[in-house]
Amino acid sequence: MASEHDKYHPKDAIRNTINAAMITGVAGFGVSAVQNTLTKKNYGAWGVFTRMGGAMAIFTVAGGAFAFIKDGAANLREKDDSLNPAMGGFVAGAVLGLKTGATPTVLGLGALTAVLMGAYDFTGGSLRGFKKDKTLDEFERKEFLRKNRRIPIEQTISEIGEGRGIVAPGYDERRKERIKEKYGIDVPAKSTHSA
Numbered sequence: 001m002a003s004e005h006d007k008y009h010p011k012d013a014i015r016n017t018i019n020a021a022m023i024t025g026v027a028g029f030g031v032s033a034v035q036n037t038l039t040k041k042n043y044g045a046w047g048v049f050t051r052m053g054g055a056m057a058i059f060t061v062a063g064g065a066f067a068f069i070k071d072g073a074a075n076l077r078e079k080d081d082s083l084n085p086a087m088g089g090f091v092a093g094a095v096l097g098l099k100t101g102a103t104p105t106v107l108g109l110g111a112l113t114a115v116l117m118g119a120y121d122f123t124g125g126s127l128r129g130f131k132k133d134k135t136l137d138e139f140e141r142k143e144f145l146r147k148n149r150r151i152p153i154e155q156t157i158s159e160i161g162e163g164r165g166i167v168a169p170g171y172d173e174r175r176k177e178r179i180k181e182k183y184g185i186d187v188p189a190k191s192t193h194s195a
Contacts, residue, residue: 008078013071017064024063028056058099066092066117082122089117 032052036043043051070088074080093113097106157168176187 008074008080010075011071013068013075016071017068020067021060021064025056025060027063028059031059032056054099058096062092062095065095082118085121086114086118090114092117 029048032048032055035052035055036047039047039051049056066085066088068088069091070084073087074084077084090110090113092110094106094110096113097109100106153166153168156166160166162168162171162174172189176189179185179187
């Protein structure tokens, strides 16, 4: 029997599709507005919708298709893995390629987007690295990392030597003796009190 942690929890595909379509539709509106602004002929404010609205429609449909296929595949397969975003990415890329009307472009953009979205999800779904365990306290996690990577000062000094800000106990006396032997200069002792 699967534990509660391993059990699949169904996703609300319709709600996520509407959210994704709205977000990508707003992004498409921004692209349409920029396109309308950069045209030589003045189409007016409504040109964003009448002349350049195709970009807005493609963005909206591609985002909605990605979310629906990703969540629908997860619900049908009852698995939440990197294959779901890859399937959604293929459909979204194919939607982007539909504007050209060429089958190789449709399939190529679909394959490219599928690989990118599948790899993005496989590597943690974040540009900042793998997701952290939400059940572990952040302070405890950082303390574990500090203790896990801590190296004794004696080992560090034996591997790389003294200097460059890394000093072992008694460094000042050894330095004073080295300078005396090499240059014949007496180095005064450092004062421990501050002015």
